[in-house]
Amino acid sequence: xxxxxxxxxxxxxxxxxxxxxxxxxxxxxxxxxxxxxxxxxxxxxxxxxxxxxxxxxxxxxxxxxxxxxxxxxxxxxxxxxxxxxxxxxxxxxxx
Amino acid sequence: xxxxxxxxxxxxxxxxxxxxxxxxxxxxxxxxxxxxxxxxxxxxxxxxxxxxxxxxxxxxxxxxxxxxxxxxxxxxxxxxxxxxxxxxxxxxxxxxxxxxxxxxxxxxxxxxxxxxxxxxxxxxxxxxxxxxxxxxxxxxxxxxxxxxxxxxxxxxxxxxxxxxxxxxxxxxxxxxxxxxxxxxxxxxxxxxxxxxxxxxxxxxxxxxxxxxxxxxxxxxxxxxxxxxxxxxxxxxxxxxxxxxxxxxxxxxxxxxxxxxxxxxxxxxxxxxxxxxxxxxxxxxxxxxxxxxxxxxxxxxxxxxxxxxxxxxxxxxxxxxxxxxxxxxxxxxxxxxxxxxxxxxxxxxxxxxxxxxxxxxxxxxxxxxxxxxxxxxxxxxxxxxxxxxxxxxxxxxxxxxxxxxxxxxxxxxxxxxxxxxxxxxxxxxxxxxxxxxxxxxxxxxxxxxxxxxxxxxxxxxxxxxxx
Numbered sequence: 001x002x003x004x005x006x007x008x009x010x011x012x013x014x015x016x017x018x019x020x021x022x023x024x025x026x027x028x029x030x031x032x033x034x035x036x037x038x039x040x041x042x043x044x045x046x047x048x049x050x051x052x053x054x055x056x057x058x059x060x061x062x063x064x065x066x067x068x069x070x071x072x073x074x075x076x077x078x079x080x081x082x083x084x085x086x087x088x089x090x091x092x093x094x095x
Numbered sequence: 096x097x098x099x100x101x102x103x104x105x106x107x108x109x110x111x112x113x114x115x116x117x118x119x120x121x122x123x124x125x126x127x128x129x130x131x132x133x134x135x136x137x138x139x140x141x142x143x144x145x146x147x148x149x150x151x152x153x154x155x156x157x158x159x160x161x162x163x164x165x166x167x168x169x170x171x172x173x174x175x176x177x178x179x180x181x182x183x184x185x186x187x188x189x190x191x192x193x194x195x196x197x198x199x200x201x202x203x204x205x206x207x208x209x210x211x212x213x214x215x216x217x218x219x220x221x222x223x224x225x226x227x228x229x230x231x232x233x234x235x236x237x238x239x240x241x242x243x244x245x246x247x248x249x250x251x252x253x254x255x256x257x258x259x260x261x262x263x264x265x266x267x268x269x270x271x272x273x274x275x276x277x278x279x280x281x282x283x284x285x286x287x288x289x290x291x292x293x294x295x296x297x298x299x300x301x302x303x304x305x306x307x308x309x310x311x312x313x314x315x316x317x318x319x320x321x322x323x324x325x326x327x328x329x330x331x332x333x334x335x336x337x338x339x340x341x342x343x344x345x346x347x348x349x350x351x352x353x354x355x356x357x358x359x360x361x362x363x364x365x366x367x368x369x370x371x372x373x374x375x376x377x378x379x380x381x382x383x384x385x386x387x388x389x390x391x392x393x394x395x396x397x398x399x400x401x402x403x404x405x406x407x408x409x410x411x412x413x414x415x416x417x418x419x420x421x422x423x424x425x426x427x428x429x430x431x432x433x434x435x436x437x438x439x440x441x442x443x444x445x446x447x448x449x450x451x452x453x454x455x456x457x458x459x460x461x462x463x464x465x466x467x468x469x470x471x472x473x474x475x476x477x478x479x480x481x482x483x484x485x486x487x488x489x490x491x492x493x494x495x496x497x498x499x500x501x502x503x504x505x506x507x508x509x510x511x512x513x514x515x516x517x518x519x520x521x522x523x524x525x526x527x528x529x530x531x532x533x534x535x536x537x538x539x540x541x542x543x544x545x546x547x548x549x550x551x552x553x554x555x556x557x558x559x560x561x
Contacts, residue, residue, distance in 0.1 A: 003328055004328075007333055010333050011325075011333045011334075018337050018340065018342060019341050021115060021118045021338070022338075022342045024119065025121045026123060026124070027349075027446075027447060028438075029450070030349075031445055031448055033121050033346070033446070034313050034346070034447075035187075036130070036134060037118070037339040038187045038313065038316070040114050040117065041335065043335040044191060044194045044323055046142070047198040047323045047327050047329070049146060049157055050145065050150055050151070050327060051198055051202055052153075053152060054150065054151075055152030056205070057201075057208075058204060058205075061201045064204070068194045069161060069164065072164070073160060073163075073164025074164045074165075074168040074171070075191055078167070078169065078171045078187060079187055082171075082172035084128070085173070086451055086454070089455050090454045090460050092125070092460060
């Protein structure tokens with residue numbers, strides 16, 4: 001099976017997992033859900049690292065990669081921090 | 096230290112599983128923080144496995160990018176006000192989009208230099224660049240609207256849909272041309288057109304539809320990551336992209352359903368205007384036969400009530416009234432009055448916006464009910480306090496088949512014995528529809544800033560302490 005087809009298998013199956021997992025999320029946590037998915041979509045940092053870190057990458061590719069790493073880092077760090085900040089506010093009883 | 100490609104693949108698999116568990120954690124507030132922890136561990140593993148893999152040979156630019164990006168991200172996350180959460184989310188979506196575009200272009204340059212381009216790869220590259228570009232500019236526009244830099248009014252002009260369709264077709268045609276020829280010119284022009292498309296797609300959509308737009312752009316940012324995963328043959332990116340993509344898509348669906356509108360209608364409809372013509376509050380009320388009430392009237396009914404339900408809306412966020420509400424809740428509870436909050440799915444500017452603001456004010460989450468949970472309680476409730484909400488309690492949605500919001504599920508506030516509406520003025524809601532609830536016998540309006548009004552109630556409740 002060609003690689004692209006394998007990737008398609010993975011993609012379609014992951015879509016099903018996403019569908020079932022997300023329907024289970026409680027509506028009161030929809031804002032943290034958006035923030036958390038934002039943080040984990042910072043996974044494009046993996047792509048940015050691969051572009052930037054390639055030994056043979058030219059100057060232009062490295063510069064482009066640098067900005068991609070920068071932006072994805074903002075997402076990962078900012079996304080997780082703000083998610084945690086919000087989740088720490090959800091308490092059941094008064095202190 | 097270096098790890099083999101197989102070890103890397105195993106770590107990616109663990110990481111993907113952690114991301115799934117992470118989202119699963121949000122099933123309940125009690126497990127949510129653990130979920131977020133899983134996510135962070137998953138991300139750390141993914142980054143470590145990538146850095147230690149054999150593909151990474153130079154670290155200078157990477158370290159520089161992380162060192163600049165991390166403090167910016169931390170500062171944004173720790174400084175942001177909870178009311179401004181939709182803006183932060185829009186900004187972060189735009190970063191994912193732009194990063195995906197940059198990764199696509201960077202990959203193209205690297206693979207061209209290595210002479211390993213093929214049509215399938217370039218097709219996937221185009222998809223990543225197009226989705227990333229639309230996500231980027233679309234999110235910038237959404238940010239501008241939320242921040243008030245761009246008018247929240249839906250901007251409509253002639254031949255809008257034809258224009259969008261034209262740009263979309265040209266973008267795809269250039270993508271196909273690029274995949275077949277590897278022309279850098281086509282790639283560049285395609286990306287520029289996709290950037291333009293992000294603007295023209297989002298600019299016509301009104302401020303009231305922001306919860307859908309935020310969800311939609313959330314979804315796009317996921318698909319952009321998935322497309323990047325196809326380009327790089329990286330299953331982790333594909334899995335995460337699919338999870339995020341579906342998350343945003345499901346949220347969009349929930350938001351649309353809560354407004355009884357289709358996604359097509361939201362994207363192409365250009366519904367509602369940001370502000371109607373302002374009349375002087377008192378005069379308009381007299382003319383329409385509306386009762387206005389004082390803070391003391393409301394307090395009189397609330398302190399002997401069995402139950403008070405508060406219906407918050409975007410106006411509560413604007414007035415920052417949530418902390419005063421918490422104080423009012425405590426004073427009422429000290430008098431054995433049950434206080435609940437009823438939240439409509441589209442209240443606020445993003446999904447779950449009200450819940451976060453109430454949580455920020457330290458209101459326990461078991462006091463905050465969803466629409467379906469709270470609706471049966473209204474009929475046995477003495478007082479409902481509507482704070483900065485409007486359309487979501489409008490009975491026209493049930494009774495008036497000619498109303499633009501007809502069919503939208505509402506919070507049935509009108510069934511409670513007394514309804515107090517906290518309002519700044521007689522402006523209609525975002526839909527521009529007059530609220531039938533104003534004219535009901537059991538409804539009174541309290542004019543003024545929501546925060547001032549609630550603080551007045553707090554003072555009055557303290558004054559009448561038993």
